[in-house]
Amino acid sequence: MTEQVTTATDVNRMRELNALSIVRVLRGNPPSTVTELAARTGLSRPGTDVIVQGLVADGWLTVVEPDGSSIVGRPARRYRFNAGTGHVVGVDVGAHKVLAMLSDLDGTVAATSRLPVDPGAGPAERLAVADAAVDECLAAAGLRPDEIWAITVGVTGPVDAGGRTALFTPLPGWESVSPAEHLATRFSCPVQVENDCKLAALAERWQGAARDADDIVYLLAGMRTGAGLIIDGTLRRGYGGAAGEIGALRAVRWLTAPSHLESCPSLPAGIGTDDAAAWVFNAARSGDKAAKTAVRRYTRDLAVGTAALVLTLDPQLVVLGGGFSRSADLILDQLARELGRTCLRVPEIRASTLGAESVALGALRLALDEVDARLFEAGLPAPAAPRA
Amino acid sequence: MTEQVTTATDVNRMRELNALSIVRVLRGNPPSTVTELAARTGLSRPGTDVIVQGLVADGWLTVVEPDGSSIVGRPARRYRFNAGTGHVVGVDVGAHKVLAMLSDLDGTVAATSRLPVDPGAGPAERLAVADAAVDECLAAAGLRPDEIWAITVGVTGPVDAGGRTALFTPLPGWESVSPAEHLATRFSCPVQVENDCKLAALAERWQGAARDADDIVYLLAGMRTGAGLIIDGTLRRGYGGAAGEIGALRAVRWLTAPSHLESCPSLPAGIGTDDAAAWVFNAARSGDKAAKTAVRRYTRDLAVGTAALVLTLDPQLVVLGGGFSRSADLILDQLARELGRTCLRVPEIRASTLGAESVALGALRLALDEVDARLFEAGLPAPAAPRA
Numbered sequence: 001m002t003e004q005v006t007t008a009t010d011v012n013r014m015r016e017l018n019a020l021s022i023v024r025v026l027r028g029n030p031p032s033t034v035t036e037l038a039a040r041t042g043l044s045r046p047g048t049d050v051i052v053q054g055l056v057a058d059g060w061l062t063v064v065e066p067d068g069s070s071i072v073g074r075p076a077r078r079y080r081f082n083a084g085t086g087h088v089v090g091v092d093v094g095a096h097k098v099l100a101m102l103s104d105l106d107g108t109v110a111a112t113s114r115l116p117v118d119p120g121a122g123p124a125e126r127l128a129v130a131d132a133a134v135d136e137c138l139a140a141a142g143l144r145p146d147e148i149w150a151i152t153v154g155v156t157g158p159v160d161a162g163g164r165t166a167l168f169t170p171l172p173g174w175e176s177v178s179p180a181e182h183l184a185t186r187f188s189c190p191v192q193v194e195n196d197c198k199l200a201a202l203a204e205r206w207q208g209a210a211r212d213a214d215d216i217v218y219l220l221a222g223m224r225t226g227a228g229l230i231i232d233g234t235l236r237r238g239y240g241g242a243a244g245e246i247g248a249l250r251a252v253r254w255l256t257a258p259s260h261l262e263s264c265p266s267l268p269a270g271i272g273t274d275d276a277a278a279w280v281f282n283a284a285r286s287g288d289k290a291a292k293t294a295v296r297r298y299t300r301d302l303a304v305g306t307a308a309l310v311l312t313l314d315p316q317l318v319v320l321g322g323g324f325s326r327s328a329d330l331i332l333d334q335l336a337r338e339l340g341r342t343c344l345r346v347p348e349i350r351a352s353t354l355g356a357e358s359v360a361l362g363a364l365r366l367a368l369d370e371v372d373a374r375l376f377e378a379g380l381p382a383p384a385a386p387r388a
Numbered sequence: 389m390t391e392q393v394t395t396a397t398d399v400n401r402m403r404e405l406n407a408l409s410i411v412r413v414l415r416g417n418p419p420s421t422v423t424e425l426a427a428r429t430g431l432s433r434p435g436t437d438v439i440v441q442g443l444v445a446d447g448w449l450t451v452v453e454p455d456g457s458s459i460v461g462r463p464a465r466r467y468r469f470n471a472g473t474g475h476v477v478g479v480d481v482g483a484h485k486v487l488a489m490l491s492d493l494d495g496t497v498a499a500t501s502r503l504p505v506d507p508g509a510g511p512a513e514r515l516a517v518a519d520a521a522v523d524e525c526l527a528a529a530g531l532r533p534d535e536i537w538a539i540t541v542g543v544t545g546p547v548d549a550g551g552r553t554a555l556f557t558p559l560p561g562w563e564s565v566s567p568a569e570h571l572a573t574r575f576s577c578p579v580q581v582e583n584d585c586k587l588a589a590l591a592e593r594w595q596g597a598a599r600d601a602d603d604i605v606y607l608l609a610g611m612r613t614g615a616g617l618i619i620d621g622t623l624r625r626g627y628g629g630a631a632g633e634i635g636a637l638r639a640v641r642w643l644t645a646p647s648h649l650e651s652c653p654s655l656p657a658g659i660g661t662d663d664a665a666a667w668v669f670n671a672a673r674s675g676d677k678a679a680k681t682a683v684r685r686y687t688r689d690l691a692v693g694t695a696a697l698v699l700t701l702d703p704q705l706v707v708l709g710g711g712f713s714r715s716a717d718l719i720l721d722q723l724a725r726e727l728g729r730t731c732l733r734v735p736e737i738r739a740s741t742l743g744a745e746s747v748a749l750g751a752l753r754l755a756l757d758e759v760d761a762r763l764f765e766a767g768l769p770a771p772a773a774p775r776a
Binding site: 027232234245315336343344 | 402546562603615619620621624625627628629631632634635636637638640679692696697699700701702704731732733735
């Protein structure tokens with residue numbers, strides 16, 4: 001090819017793509033010199049320098065001056081992604097609590113708020129608690145609503161493409177609510193609503209037990225049992241948002257699995273439903289025979305639905321999350337044995353490392369993904385909440 | 389950006405990417421003019437012309453001269469992808485037959501060979517039949533083995549990353565066989581081995597009942613029941629190649645489903661296993677009560693495993709394929725009703741339109757995908773079987 005057929009349009013398009021390559025290399029990585037950036041992007045050094053200076057002028061990158069500790073030659077300037085140029089919010093709206101988190105564009109959490117909510121609370125009350133939790137985060141971080149670039153809200157039950165939980169939700173009155181529409185009255189940024197199991201799966205891959213895997217079945221094991229699926233590194237929602245809802249199939253026994261714990265004969269009178277499972281796991285750990293039987297039956301039923309997921313997807317890894325993951329020591333070995341009996345290939349099984357924060361963290365991750373998608377589509381304007 | 393920072397490397401890289409864009413636009417599409425190609429790729433017209441002439445010189449494109457029927461002005465030359473520059477082979481190695489197909493790079497079938505094989509035949513005999521079927525195709529197309537760019541072999545049972553069926557195979561002695569190694573003694577091109585259900589799923593999306601869908605559960609319904617999964621437009625193999633093997637879970641009843649047909653009380657004596665199902669479906673169509681009950685029980689059990697797949701993946705579409713899809717008229721309505729009882733969202737259900745050719749066609753598609761991956765990675769050398 002000769003110079004005269006390289007049009008101005010071609011060159012501009014290439015420059016934009018190259019700027020994206022440089023930002024991608026710096027997102028979440030240590031500061032780098034122009035020489036390092038040129039090597040990692042495959043671009044020429046002079047071309048890289050021009051683009052980097054433009055990104056600094058626009059506010060996307062900041063200069064890290066050399067600290068002068070080098071004794072050989074003049075140390076080179078480094079550049080880092082300016083993660084503080086924007087922020088996102090993740091909210092976990094659960095049955096008993098709302099957990100909100102606010103982070104910069106690198107996902108570094110700047111504020112957290114956890115507020116209790118009555119399990120029987122209606123949608124208006126629950127949304128008011130969510131608002132309060134988000135407000136606490138904004139106040140702690142010193143930010144206005146219009147400085148938030150994306151919000152994700154995690155809820156129980158499958159969520160359709162419109163952010164509604166119309167198919168099924170265990171939260172009272174929630175099927176008629178749109179948290180996205182509610183938040184849109186105060187926030188101009190995009191608001192996504194997503195199923196809690198799916199968000200927890202994202203979180204485990206981002207910062208938890210599944211950082212090294214691309215094919216993951218995440219189990220939310222608690223008084224409800226759910227699943228989130230990551231296939232080839234991507235969260236799978238399904239055509240209507242209902243992927244992972246294997247628990248609805250009676251044959252796989254997830255609907256009744258926790259009842260083995262609630263109906264444990266050695267359970268003392270006066271222990272409420274919310275605390276029964278914890279008591280049974282502790283008693284099993286102390287050698288209580290009836291409790292050990294209850295845990296064994298629970299795990300056997302948990303394994304049937306898990307086997308259905310594993311046989312369908314053949315994942316690399318199963319992550320046991322949710323409230324019962326605190327008792328993974330009592331569950332994992334038997335779960336592996338049961339899968340060994342039914343599955344052609346038994347994946348590795350690990351316990352969640354994120355615990356109760358996994359849904360809110362996954363909501364942050366999805367909000368960051370949303371920002372990235374808009375940024376890389378819009379071609380990197382100067383920092384401002386990118387338009388939806 | 390100024391001209392002096394556009395290095396020769398940057399320009400060469402851009403030219404290569406632009407050539408790939410043009411080939412992509414022409415693959416499987418009608419011939420186009422330079423002006424049309426420029427519009428569709430977003431490249432400048434002079435730049436497009438330079439690249440097109442290079443691709444013609446290399447043999448990737450051929451010129452379609454104007455037919456002179458235009459009466460207004462001079463008609464423009466068109467260019468088409470030269471699909472005949474390379475060929476691929478797809479082979480379906482089944483229990484009762486081997487079906488081989490040979491196509492050009494557009495997937496247009498140039499030769500087909502179908503040879504019977506004894507269900508009890510050992511691996512050496514079965515591979516010899518496969519060789520013979522491939523040889524018939526080569527002879528019919530007038531091609532040498534070194535003119536084949538890729539081969540895919542479809543087999544029953546899950547296939548691991550090494551192309552082996554070590555986990556489980558219903559073909560006698562087949563667990564110790566590597567069809568890829570066998571074919572490598574005669575063919576220098578890449579040889580892939582893949583599970584038959586997965587290939588049939590690919591074929592239905594390529595040319596069959598699922599052309600408009602990206603999230604597909606394909607059911608192979610016959611004396612064996614299997615599944616192939618396409619998610620977000622991509623065939624999913626699973627971490628160890630065992631995705632879709634839900635039938636191994638006893639709770640979903642696929643292992644025993646066909647026995648309802650084989651044990652139908654109205655089945656006359658003397659009808660062999662291979663013909664029993666066809667007899668029962670026909671009898672049910674004619675109103676035989678026992679046959680209708682057998683079909684209903686079969687479908688009910690088929691639905692349990694299907695529900696597990698649907699609840700796990702929430703697909704857009706379920707395709708009923710395999711030998712029993714010829715009796716889809718007796719199965720589809722009930723299958724939809726059963727799914728309606730258990731699934732949160734019932735996908736559309738359609739019968740396969742490709743019948744007995746689906747596995748071999750899917751093998752062609754996978755071979756073509758393999759060629760494309762190598763071409764677009766290697767950056768379009770002049771036509772020749774691209775190196776693996």
